[in-house]
Amino acid sequence: MALFSFRHSVKTFSDKRSAEAREAKHGQTAAHLKYITRPQAARAIIRERLSHPTDALIAIVAEREAETRKGRVCERFILALPVEATAEQREALVRAFGEALTKGVAGYVAAIHDQRGNDTANPHAHIAAFDVQVKGGGRGRPRSTIGMARKNAVEETAALWADIHNRMMTGWGYGAESMISHLSFAARGIDRLPEIHEGANQVNREAVGYILVKAASNDVMSVAEQQIAWLLRQRHGLRSAHPDDFRITDPAATMAAQTASTRVLSWLLAAVASVSLVVGGSAS
16 A cells, blocks of 8 residues: 655634634735746646736735634645656646645646656645635525635545555556555554655755754753653664664754853963963064
């Protein structure tokens, strides 16, 4: 069975957002659309049912409307696409999911990244879906077409992607090794540690990468380092007997060490200068 990678995120103007990372700001959506559709990464771009001719205008209007209703700007997804599928099949998969997600009503932009660098080994698609509020027959509030704010929506949408992927891949003649499942190992009764499928963010394991983490204060720095180490070991599947395959560095500690080194060097230079003066004075 193939590895499954499905990620969802959202930016919202709601005061009831569950995390500050979800806070919407003007200009974010345009920057996101520009990033996912950049020519050097996107081989194919799908645009459906968009209310304005340019991505910049779509983003501006979406943010203004979301701010007015104190709601979500757009739903963002990243889907890992099958390496073994053809370019046309990947486009068909993304289009089928986009239409099912938006129910053929809401608009979306989808960009397929599979033409350069790591993307060739880890093809993936970015989707930005712009919800449409549909009024019912009564006096109730308009209803979301995409409905990602409802309970269990992310899990249900992940299951939708898996179903579309497997059905279409089967129809094209691919076997069990190409199928995916949105269920965890535990839910499938598999006694195995979870693995990371980096999908869109896969990097060369020989390359050096880094993650920046900000702690709430210096007082919790040591606790934060312990929690980060625990999380990384779990994500990397490291057993207790295995050493860390990562390093955690405190920039403040590094700066302090550099300051101490600079101070020692200054003392050495001052000492050399004083000796030079003494020697020079003796020779005169």
